[in-house]
Amino acid sequence: MPAVDHGAEAVLRRLAIVFTAFERALDATPVIRRLNGGRFELAHYQAFLRAHRQQVKEGALWIARAASNVSVDHLELRSTLLRHAVAEHRDFRLLEADYLATGGAVEDIRSAPMTVGSEALSAWMFHEASKPDPFGLLGAMWIIEGLGSFKAAEWGRSVAARLGLPPEAVRFLSYHGENDAAHIEEFREMLAMVLPDPVVADRIVRTAEVTARLYVLQIEDVLS
Amino acid sequence: MTPALRDVYISGVGEFLPGPAIENADIETYIGRVGGRRSVFGPRALRWNGVQRRHYAFNADGEALHSNASMSAEAVRAALRDARLEAAETGYLAAATTQGDLLVPGHAAQVQAELGHGPMEIASFQSVCGSALMAAKAAYLNVRAHEHDVAVACAGEFSSRWFRPQFYEGADLVDAKGRLRPEADFLRFTLSDGAGAVVMEPRPSGDGPSLKVSWIEIVSLADQFAPCMMAGAPLGRPSEVWGLAGPVAAHAAGGIALLQDFAALKRIIRAWIGVYLQRVESGRILPEQVDHLLCHYSARSIREEIITLLRSTGGMIPEERWFSVLSEVGNVGSASIWVMLNRFLRSGRARRGDKVLCIVPESGRALVGFMMLEVA
Numbered sequence: 001m002p003a004v005d006h007g008a009e010a011v012l013r014r015l016a017i018v019f020t021a022f023e024r025a026l027d028a029t030p031v032i033r034r035l036n037g038g039r040f041e042l043a044h045y046q047a048f049l050r051a052h053r054q055q056v057k058e059g060a061l062w063i064a065r066a067a068s069n070v071s072v073d074h075l076e077l078r079s080t081l082l083r084h085a086v087a088e089h090r091d092f093r094l095l096e097a098d099y100l101a102t103g104g105a106v107e108d109i110r111s112a113p114m115t116v117g118s119e120a121l122s123a124w125m126f127h128e129a130s131k132p133d134p135f136g137l138l139g140a141m142w143i144i145e146g147l148g149s150f151k152a153a154e155w156g157r158s159v160a161a162r163l164g165l166p167p168e169a170v171r172f173l174s175y176h177g178e179n180d181a182a183h184i185e186e187f188r189e190m191l192a193m194v195l196p197d198p199v200v201a202d203r204i205v206r207t208a209e210v211t212a213r214l215y216v217l218q219i220e221d222v223l224s
Numbered sequence: 225m226t227p228a229l230r231d232v233y234i235s236g237v238g239e240f241l242p243g244p245a246i247e248n249a250d251i252e253t254y255i256g257r258v259g260g261r262r263s264v265f266g267p268r269a270l271r272w273n274g275v276q277r278r279h280y281a282f283n284a285d286g287e288a289l290h291s292n293a294s295m296s297a298e299a300v301r302a303a304l305r306d307a308r309l310e311a312a313e314t315g316y317l318a319a320a321t322t323q324g325d326l327l328v329p330g331h332a333a334q335v336q337a338e339l340g341h342g343p344m345e346i347a348s349f350q351s352v353c354g355s356a357l358m359a360a361k362a363a364y365l366n367v368r369a370h371e372h373d374v375a376v377a378c379a380g381e382f383s384s385r386w387f388r389p390q391f392y393e394g395a396d397l398v399d400a401k402g403r404l405r406p407e408a409d410f411l412r413f414t415l416s417d418g419a420g421a422v423v424m425e426p427r428p429s430g431d432g433p434s435l436k437v438s439w440i441e442i443v444s445l446a447d448q449f450a451p452c453m454m455a456g457a458p459l460g461r462p463s464e465v466w467g468l469a470g471p472v473a474a475h476a477a478g479g480i481a482l483l484q485d486f487a488a489l490k491r492i493i494r495a496w497i498g499v500y501l502q503r504v505e506s507g508r509i510l511p512e513q514v515d516h517l518l519c520h521y522s523a524r525s526i527r528e529e530i531i532t533l534l535r536s537t538g539g540m541i542p543e544e545r546w547f548s549v550l551s552e553v554g555n556v557g558s559a560s561i562w563v564m565l566n567r568f569l570r571s572g573r574a575r576r577g578d579k580v581l582c583i584v585p586e587s588g589r590a591l592v593g594f595m596m597l598e599v600a
Binding site: 004007009010012013014016017019020021024027028036037044072150154157158184185 | 448
């Protein structure tokens with residue numbers, strides 16, 4: 001067995017493995033299975049947008065709450081989290097615009113109820129974010145931002161191609177762009193702000209696992 | 225009493241590359257021009273895959289100089305010579321290929337017939353690049369379990385046969401301007417011909433370096449991914465197997481040619497790295513203890529993406545320990561890993577006790593194989 005290592009590289013390795021399992025589970029959900037090769041129709045994409053809008057609307061808020069619980073010993077991390085919250089707190093508007101561009105009505109996407117998976121994911125995120133120095137949430141960010149940098153653009157291209165939609169109907173998925181290398185490096189720097197620390201390392205990985213599981217639940221619920 | 229499992233050694237390695245080395249500028253002299261036109265995509269494919277020279281089993285007049293089976297048999301003979309064994313001493317032959325000379329029977333039967341030295345046990349392994357390690361694992365287990373004292377694993381490819389213009393012309397793979405789709409053209413400028421083989425025995429060879437096989441592990445993720453490199457159905461429509469409409473209709477639909485789905489490749493690369501990192505995490509692969517890495521990557525750009533991810537996760541084996549002959553001998557599919565191993569052993573880099581990790585990713589339907597060797 002390798003020497004036990006709780007540095008950023010070792011944690012990133014464990015997180016990469018969690019992400020692989022996450023991708024595998026996502027590929028097995030009904031909506032992604034359809035997107036990757038089954039029958040995928042506009043109604044499926046619209047359901048995806050409706051489910052995500054509620055999810056994303058909450059997303060920046062838990063990051064902001066997490067930031068407010070980061071102590072003065074980790075101001076740099078707090079700044080980074082706040083920047084993330086600012087960058088993302090209007091993203092749900094993009095989903096609404098996409099929905100409109102697909103021919104959907106904005107009141108429909110705004111009034112759509114949260115899915116069961118979304119309820120569970122949000123409750124978990126706010127719970128974690130409410131703890132003092134909630135560093136475990138870096139694991140949650142790895143999962144959710146990993147979706148942005150690794151999966152979203154892929155899905156966006158696929159959705160546009162499968163449904164023949166114009167770019168303005170897939171802006172939320174597309175705008176994340178694909179900058180895998182930069183994303184990983186930036187994330188490694190964030191990890192280095194709180195590592196090495198065995199307890200924090202395990203908590204980050206565990207939080208990533210739980211977040212991944214609940215995220216899959218949310219994607220499973222898109223078509224339910 | 226059941227005898228204990230035996231240690232297994234690669235006691236001989238051989239390769240066979242047909243004809244002269246062909247430079248990039250001369251590729252289409254050998255594989256031909258689709259619709260009589262120069263490929264527009266070809267130069268891009270070459271920048272992407274980094275191959276500079278390769279070998280073809282055709283001459284410039286389009287005459288076949290070899291068959292897949294005859295090349296494979298030549299590689300087997302070379303490996304047996306390297307192990308200082310007589311061909312008749314071989315008890316087991318495992319033969320790998322992507323596409324054999326015949327659709328039926330299996331490749332191993334064809335290779336055995338070429339070798340022509342009596343009855344033996346054989347097994348055919350048809351996949352893509354990873355078929356080499358499937359055959360190797362079978363040979364390894366046969367020796368390990370006392371079934372045979374000399375087992376040979378070979379792998380051969382006659383890819384260029386499938387790259388002749390007739391495989392594309394008249395098919396739904398050529399656009400109105402006569403350009404072949406990149407999904408088809410990429411492989412024409414990436415894959416080439418040749419064969420490789422290894423001999424496995426329960427002891428090291430008397431002279432020259434032998435390699436103890438520490439373990440071989442193959443992981444397939446086919447349940448997660450659609451076919452990524454395929455022939456037999458149009459790309460993205462794998463259920464339209466060619467038998468349903470007959471070979472003429474299948475050709476017209478673009479279902480006979482060998483095709484590569486680029487979009488899926490990126491996802492598959494992440495999954496491969498996940499499989500690798502799991503082995504690093506479990507301690508099965510310790511990057512700092514790997515002295516030489518022989519990784520059969522099929523494109524330079526793939527290698528670069530892999531490196532970025534490995535560096536940040538502590539999974540990287542330093543680049544100076546990577547050994548590759550891709551640019552000089554081309555991508556010979558399943559045969560590549562044996563050609564690479566052969567040249568590695570002859571490079572003088574191997575020192576007793578060195579650990580050599582061979583990795584063979586196969587995009588076919590997302591498979592990755594690992595083989596850990598130790599220089600004996």
